Amino acid sequence: MVNKPGKASILAAQDDWNIQLDSHGRLKHFLTIEGLGSEILNNILDTAESFANINEQSVKKVPLLRGKTIVNLFFEASTRTRTTFELAAKRLSADVLNINISTSATSKGETLLDTLRNIQAMQCDMFIVRHNDSGAAHHIARNVSPDISVINAGDGRHAHPTQAMLDMFTIRRSKGHDFGKLRVAIVGDLMHSRVARSQIHALNTLNTGEVRVIGPKTLIPMGIENMGVTVYNDMAAGIKDADVVIMLRLQKERMQGALLPSEQEFYAMYGLSREKLRHAKADAIVMHPGPINRGVEIETAVADGPQSVILKQVTYGISIRMAVMSMVLGREAQSDSRPADEAKA
Amino acid sequence: MKGQGHLHIRNATLINPANSKTDTGDVFIVKGKIAALKTPPAGFAAEQTLDAGGLSLIPGIVDICARLREPGAVHKADIASECAAASAAGITTLCCPPDTDPVIDEPAVVELIHHNARLAARSRVLVLGALSHSLKGERLSEMWALKNAGCIGVSNARAPVINTQVLRRAYAYAANCKLTVFIEPDDHWLSAQGCAHEGSVATRLGLQGIPVSAETSALARSLELIAETGVRAHFGRLSSANSVAMIRRAKQDGLNITADVSAHQLHLNENDISSFNSVFHVLPPLRSQRDMEALRRGVTDGTIDIICSDHQPHDADAKQQPFPGAAPGVSALDTLLPLVLALVDAGELELHTAIRALTCRPAELLGINAGTLEAGANADLCLFEHNCDWQLDENTIQSRGKNSPFIGWNFRNRVKHTIINGALVYSVS
Numbered sequence: 025m026v027n028k029p030g031k032a033s034i035l036a037a038q039d040d041w042n043i044q045l046d047s048h049g050r051l052k053h054f055l056t057i058e059g060l061g062s063e064i065l066n067n068i069l070d071t072a073e074s075f076a077n078i079n080e081q082s083v084k085k086v087p088l089l090r091g092k093t094i095v096n097l098f099f100e101a102s103t104r105t106r107t108t109f110e111l112a113a114k115r116l117s118a119d120v121l122n123i124n125i126s127t128s129a130t131s132k133g134e135t136l137l138d139t140l141r142n143i144q145a146m147q148c149d150m151f152i153v154r155h156n157d158s159g160a161a162h163h164i165a166r167n168v169s170p171d172i173s174v175i176n177a178g179d180g181r182h183a184h185p186t187q188a189m190l191d192m193f194t195i196r197r198s199k200g201h202d203f204g205k206l207r208v209a210i211v212g213d214l215m216h217s218r219v220a221r222s223q224i225h226a227l228n229t230l231n232t233g234e235v236r237v238i239g240p241k242t243l244i245p246m247g248i249e250n251m252g253v254t255v256y257n258d259m260a261a262g263i264k265d266a267d268v269v270i271m272l273r274l275q276k277e278r279m280q281g282a283l284l285p286s287e288q289e290f291y292a293m294y295g296l297s298r299e300k301l302r303h304a305k306a307d308a309i310v311m312h313p314g315p316i317n318r319g320v321e322i323e324t325a326v327a328d329g330p331q332s333v334i335l336k337q338v339t340y341g342i343s344i345r346m347a348v349m350s351m352v353l354g355r356e357a358q359s360d361s362r363p364a365d366e367a368k369a
Numbered sequence: 370m371k372g373q374g375h376l377h378i379r380n381a382t383l384i385n386p387a388n389s390k391t392d393t394g395d396v397f398i399v400k401g402k403i404a405a406l407k408t409p410p411a412g413f414a415a416e417q418t419l420d421a422g423g424l425s426l427i428p429g430i431v432d433i434c435a436r437l438r439e440p441g442a443v444h445k446a447d448i449a450s451e452c453a454a455a456s457a458a459g460i461t462t463l464c465c466p467p468d469t470d471p472v473i474d475e476p477a478v479v480e481l482i483h484h485n486a487r488l489a490a491r492s493r494v495l496v497l498g499a500l501s502h503s504l505k506g507e508r509l510s511e512m513w514a515l516k517n518a519g520c521i522g523v524s525n526a527r528a529p530v531i532n533t534q535v536l537r538r539a540y541a542y543a544a545n546c547k548l549t550v551f552i553e554p555d556d557h558w559l560s561a562q563g564c565a566h567e568g569s570v571a572t573r574l575g576l577q578g579i580p581v582s583a584e585t586s587a588l589a590r591s592l593e594l595i596a597e598t599g600v601r602a603h604f605g606r607l608s609s610a611n612s613v614a615m616i617r618r619a620k621q622d623g624l625n626i627t628a629d630v631s632a633h634q635l636h637l638n639e640n641d642i643s644s645f646n647s648v649f650h651v652l653p654p655l656r657s658q659r660d661m662e663a664l665r666r667g668v669t670d671g672t673i674d675i676i677c678s679d680h681q682p683h684d685a686d687a688k689q690q691p692f693p694g695a696a697p698g699v700s701a702l703d704t705l706l707p708l709v710l711a712l713v714d715a716g717e718l719e720l721h722t723a724i725r726a727l728t729c730r731p732a733e734l735l736g737i738n739a740g741t742l743e744a745g746a747n748a749d750l751c752l753f754e755h756n757c758d759w760q761l762d763e764n765t766i767q768s769r770g771k772n773s774p775f776i777g778w779n780f781r782n783r784v785k786h787t788i789i790n791g792a793l794v795y796s797v798s
Contacts, residue, residue: 058573135686135689135690136689136690136691137689155691157690157691157692157693157694158574158575158576158645158691158692158693159574159576159645159647159691159692159693160691162644162645162691163645163647163690163691163692167689179575179691180575180576180691180693181575181576181577182574182575182576183575218575221573221575245571245572245578246567246568246569246571246572246578246580247568247569247570247571247572247573248569248572250569250572250573251569251572251573
């Protein structure tokens with residue numbers, strides 16, 4: 025067969041995938057968990073561990089990224105993610121610029137790449153990007169100048185890798201380093217969730233014993249079992265003996281698309297009540313990427329209850345984002361400065 | 370077109386899809402027609418001689434779906450640029466769907482396109498009229514007026530006709546005007562917002578899926594209405610194994626229908642979109658490997674009659690977007706013949722079947738005197754070289770649209786000369 029790509033283009037295709045890593049195999053961009061090995065994921069978790077200690081001290085600042093400029097480029101509204109990225113950057117002594125661009129503004133004329141080139145011209149080192157199109161972070165990483173790193177803060181339904189890593193960090197701190205003995209259940213709107221996709225990749229890369237996804241047929245995307253999960257449509261069966269229960273946010277607009285009849289019915293079938301939680305292991309932890317819809321996907325008594333680690337997730341989000349930013353931007357200085365040492369200095 | 374003298378093509382390998390014969394010989398062209406094969410007709414005096422030793426000669430390719438972007442989007446391409454690109458690709462007749470801007474729903478637009486195509490003096494351009502006014506699916510277009518202006522069929526392109534009563538009446542009215550209806554089956558509600566085949570690849574990438582049922586449910590609805598109204602119908606751009614099976618069954622039931630597939634659907638599948646490369650964003654979407662193989666089998670067994678380019682040239686900005694927001698479609702004139710012949714070289718498709726799907730079958734559908742190597746036929750011809758290695762890159766693409774997913778691919782067949790109406794309009798430099 026002659027009509028196959030030539031060698032050059034096969035390599036180009038691989039480059040498309042390996043765009044996250046530099047020629048030494050270190051993290052240059054952080055766009056998706058997919059394709060990263062457990063070594064890199066554990067490295068992020070270990071680095072975050074050292075930053076978690078800093079974050080518990082009274083002076084929560086290290087000079088690792090002094091002189092670096094980080095741009096929060098949000099094409100989609102966000103409070104929590106943008107704030108924790110900003111805080112993480114500031115604790116690393118970087119300068120932070122927040123730019124919120126509604127996608128309607130870009131559709132009025134300026135293309136996404138024009139916007140990028142303009143901001144790029146301001147000499148910055150890193151873009152933290154959130155965009156409502158799947159693949160937007162890859163698109164941006166492929167088109168920025170080579171000295172700029174891109175971190176994906178959520179692209180469409182595709183990926184939200186820092187959220188997934190802070191979730192892994194939360195699980196590791198609660199349940200220990202061995203993911204092999206854990207049964208993790210992810211519940212709710214899998215269809216529209218970038219968080220779930222990144223969690224699934226991360227859990228499987230870290231060799232989690234069993235990953236289950238639970239939701240109604242209208243919110244479970246076709247072929248998701250090929251990502252290495254078991255699909256359950258029944259909540260009680262799905263969370264039975266789970267060590268970790270991750271609830272996903274349900275957007276109100278799902279009622280309009282005929283995906284669900286009502287929030288009440290969703291809550292009755294899939295909402296995490298104290299009663300349903302009894303099917304999980306007694307020491308199971310309950311997680312949620314936020315913001316929570318109380319009474320829609322989770323009962324208040326569970327969200328605020330002893331098994332909930334939801335607020336810890338937010339706290340750990342800062343450490344994880346500090347870890348990723350320092351790994352990505354600190355590549356040239358990586359060999360001679362460990363974050364923990366810097367903190368003691 | 371100029372040059373309607375006597376043209377002598379010597380020593381070509383003549384591939385005649387109309388009778389599945391291949392032999393070596395000469396072709397004698399007089400005043401735009403094939404005058405004779407093998408031996409010169411009486412009084413023949415060659416004004417021009419073309420030595421075609423080592424080249425294969427086929428009837429000029431008839432491409433039944435190519436967007437020329439004029440009127441409405443001349444920043445992407447225009448009739449002159451795309452007719453030149455088509456002639457360089459051995460395509461001697463193009464058929465343009467009605468979703469231009471303004472829509473081809475009145476004679477003036479038909480005339481504008483015909484006029485500019487005449488000025489371009491390259492490939493012939495045929496036009497499909499709109500099935501509904503402004504393609505809105507609400508009122509009938511003036512099909513009789515469109516037919517008299519030269520439209521060879523009617524179509525609603527990919528625009529939906531949501532109201533089934535309107536669709537039924539449009540088919541009946543087209544039958545009344547003796548116009549063929551060209552259908553791109555798509556259920557608007559099932560495909561809305563989608564940009565990829567619903568399946569594990571789209572799920573992994575977080576892209577909104579388009580289920581196979583978006584195509585098959587629309588196809589089933591149209592088949593029922595065709596049977597009831599008796600309209601002559603053609604189904605275009607099939608993408609799924611299930612659609613091929615439905616067309617096969619309907620043909621066995623005696624329905625007067627034909628079908629086509631675009632060449633890229635025979636080579637690509639959902640796995641190709643894995644790196645979010647927006648050049649692979651097409652509609653209908655690239656489906657599974659199984660679907661792609663079923664489409665190839667459909668061509669082989671004749672269920673699918675025609676292979677077209679589904680040419681959709683774009684400017685760079687239209688594709689420089691994240692995958693879902695990028696404009697769908699590929700620039701496909703340049704690769705139509707090379708892609709089809711690559712399947713022949715790979716043993717996936719028989720040579721005459723392949724050439725038939727590019728020439729005489731579409732010519733029959735459009736009702737034009739083309740697609741055969743016989744005395745009396747229009748001298749629209751394509752000569753190509755076999756066994757020449759070349760690689761497609763942006764610079765070799767003749768179309769103004771550089772949005773080809775096949776950039777970097779190596780091909781073995783290349784068009785060397787194109788003759789339209791007896792005139793040599795293209796020779797490779």
